[in-house]
Amino acid sequence: MVEIAVLLKQVPDTNAKIAVVGGRVDESAVTSWVTSPYDEYALEAALQLVEAGGGSITAITLGPMRADKVLKDAAALGVTKLVRIWNDEWLDLDSNQVQSVLAEAIKESGADLVFCGKQSADRNQGSTGPGVAEILGAACVVEVSDFNAAEQFYLRPAASGSEKVTVNYPAVITFTKTESELRRPNVRGIMMSKKAQINLVSSDAGASQVTFKGHTSPAEKPPGKTFEGSDSVPEVVGLLRDEAKVL
Amino acid sequence: MVYEALDFYDIDSQLTEEELMVRDMVRDWVEEEVLPKIEEACSEGVFPDEWRVSLGEMGVLGAPLEGYGCPGLSYTAYGVICRELERGDSGLRSFASVQGSLAMYPIWDFGSEEQKQKYLPKMATGELIGCFGLTEPDYGSNPGDMVTRAEDKGDHYLLNGAKMWITNGTTSDLAVVWAKLEGVIRGFIVETGDEGYSAPEMKGKHSLKASVTSELVFQDCKIPKDRILPGVKGLKGPFSCLNNARFGISWGALGAAQACFHSAKEYALSRIQFDQPIASYQLVQNKLSWMLREITKGQLLALELARKKDNGSWIPEHISLAKMNNVDIALDIARMARDIHGANGILDEYCIMRHMANLESVKTYEGTHDIHNLILGRHITGIQSFTRSL
Structure with a gap:
């Protein structure tokens, strides 16, 4: 029986257009929010582990009220313990602050194992899993690409193939893309999620150690090149091979 | 090309959280499982069996019915399900419509307690598929003139006649068939394998190609007495x-x-x-x-x-x-x-x-x-x- 905390981050839909205002993503202009894709792999792994050996899952997110959606989506898949961490005075927490408040909620949950994506789809920093492990004094295995729920071992890419590891508790596991896509909910799960209670918590995030000084947009892409006629085929093939490196 | 459903007046904002989650579930399924396969299904003229399984697993069959394994969603949610399914293909929505509204609903509303318990839970999961026999070769818009007849033979009913344009007919495990018994239209549950019952598929359609369309033929088809729907008479x-x-x-x-x-x-x-x-x-x-x-x-x-x-x-x-x-x-x-x-x-x-x-x-x-x-x-x-x- 294992207690697993799954960290779920709500991010702008990876297919949605985003606008940058004042050097920051304009969240008010984001029309669609989703669970960060790598976190979905973490959630599916947790569901399979509990199905195989028993236990329970606590889904934890950090964010304003709109982030309840990722918890409700998890509830539709059978997760019964839901925690949202928030304080309306938090404007832009740095990585240390995020890890700190997440670690506090994980301690409260009594989890032995913490699952999360290797990085979020918006910031792509990859610091949450290792940072939380550091605060908790837990072992940390990153970039897990496969797992065996029954025997509880994990596979991760290595220079010469893949490593198979087991880990003592407490531990933090971060997931990259695995073969196990997050399962689809069903109507019964969706109806159950309506009754699910979300526990809203807050804690002292401490002072930020990072000061945002500005933002530079990536350089404009150069205009595309146009080729006409069959005579240009060798040149196009050469460019695709040597410059674009797609052949 | 990411699908952006046209919603100019933001009408979906009127939906409940539950209805929105059902919408997203069905929309994702259609996007991931149906659209990549629909053209092949049409060209082969088949309704892929894995779609039946998925619809049952999602729990959308008989969505607005309550009890007997059915979820009891709102009719608004049922409408949203139909919209998302038909965005994939009308044949897909037809499958779900016939199963839920035309086969499950009459058993749920007019069936005996035994009939409800026997059929509805397995129909909700897609383990049993139903069809609906009303239209006949010569009676479409005027079903009241139907010629399919049932006779009371004491320990069973005897059905004679034919139905046409029946969605899911050939692949169904049971058919809810409307026939005249002593001049009054009554509903009967006919099971695949009943003596004198056959459901040949109609071929050559240029429309609804990923949907099974059939004739239902009853030639001295013997139906046990407990298969009449007791709760309704007439049209x-x-x-x-x-x-x-x-x-x-x-x-x-x-x-x-x-x-x-x-x-x-x-x-x-x-x-x-x-x-x-x-x-x-x-x-x-x-x-x-x-x-x-x-x-x-x-x-x-x-x-x-x-x-x-x-x-x-x-x-x-x-x-x-x-x-x-x-x-x-x-x-x-x-x-x-x-x-x-x-x-x-x-x-x-x-x-x-x-x-x-x-x-x-x-x-x-x-x-x-x-x-x-x-x-x-x-x-x-x-x-x-x-x-x-x-």
Whole structure:
């Protein structure tokens, strides 16, 4: 029986257009929010582990009220313990602050194992899993690409193939893309999620150690090149091979 | 090309959190599992069995029914399910409509307790598939004149006759069949394997190709006495079922229309003629504006009808109006989208021609466009115009 905390981050839909205002993503202009894709792999792994050996899952997110959606989506898949961490005075927490408040909620949950994506789809920093492990004094295995729920071992890419590891508790596991896509909910799960209670918590995030000084947009892409006629085929093939490196 | 469902008036903001989650579930499934396979299913003329399994696993079969393994969702949620399914294909929505509204509903509303317990839980999971036998080769819009007969033989009923244009017929485990017993229309549950029952598939369709359409043939078909639906007599039985199915169609047609609009908009923005995207020309913009206008009106109509279904203030004529209007505009939108796509619109690379061909059937099944007009005409004038003495 294992207690697993799954960290779920709500991010702008990876297919949605985003606008940058004042050097920051304009969240008010984001029309669609989703669970960060790598976190979905973490959630599916947790569901399979509990199905195989028993236990329970606590889904934890950090964010304003709109982030309840990722918890409700998890509830539709059978997760019964839901925690949202928030304080309306938090404007832009740095990585240390995020890890700190997440670690506090994980301690409260009594989890032995913490699952999360290797990085979020918006910031792509990859610091949450290792940072939380550091605060908790837990072992940390990153970039897990496969797992065996029954025997509880994990596979991760290595220079010469893949490593198979087991880990003592407490531990933090971060997931990259695995073969196990997050399962689809069903109507019964969706109806159950309506009754699910979300526990809203807050804690002292401490002072930020990072000061945002500005933002530079990536350089404009150069205009595309146009080729006409069959005579240009060798040149196009050469460019695709040597410059674009797609052949 | 990421699908952006047209929702000009933000009508989906009227949906509950639960209804939105159901929408997203079905929309994702259609996107991931149906659209990559639909053209192959059409070209082979099959309804892939894994779709039956998935629909059962998702729990959307018989969605608005409550108890006996059914979830008891709102009719609004049921409408949303139909819309998302038909965005994939009308044949897919037809499968779910027939299973839920035409086969499960009469058992749920008119069946005995034993019948409900025997059939409904397995029909909700898709383990048992049902069909609905009302239309006959010579009796479509006037089912009251049906010739299929049931005779009471003491320890069983004997069915004779034939039904036609039956969705899911060949692949069904059971059929809810309407036949006259001593001159009164009654419902009977016929199981595959019953002596004297066969369901040959009808081939050669240019429409609803990913849907199984069949004849049902009864030749001295013996039915146990406990398979009659005890709770209804007369046309009220089949018409109650059809009201629910037509409600689903009024939403479903919007899904097909939204798919055609989306494709037409994307195509118009990317197709360059005379050095400009054709979307920049006034004639094309006029067409897109008309599509948006009609889809938005249809969405408002469907939502208000769903609210009436949910609060019980509906009348059958409300459903006739919505079914007739929304299928009508969907078909016109599909034709117009084909026009915008030019020659490309006839290719299976685009959904347009498939939706257009499907909607030609949807326009005349479950009450033809004209019959729904006459239902409204009767409502307005109080004068029945279906029949007259010659």
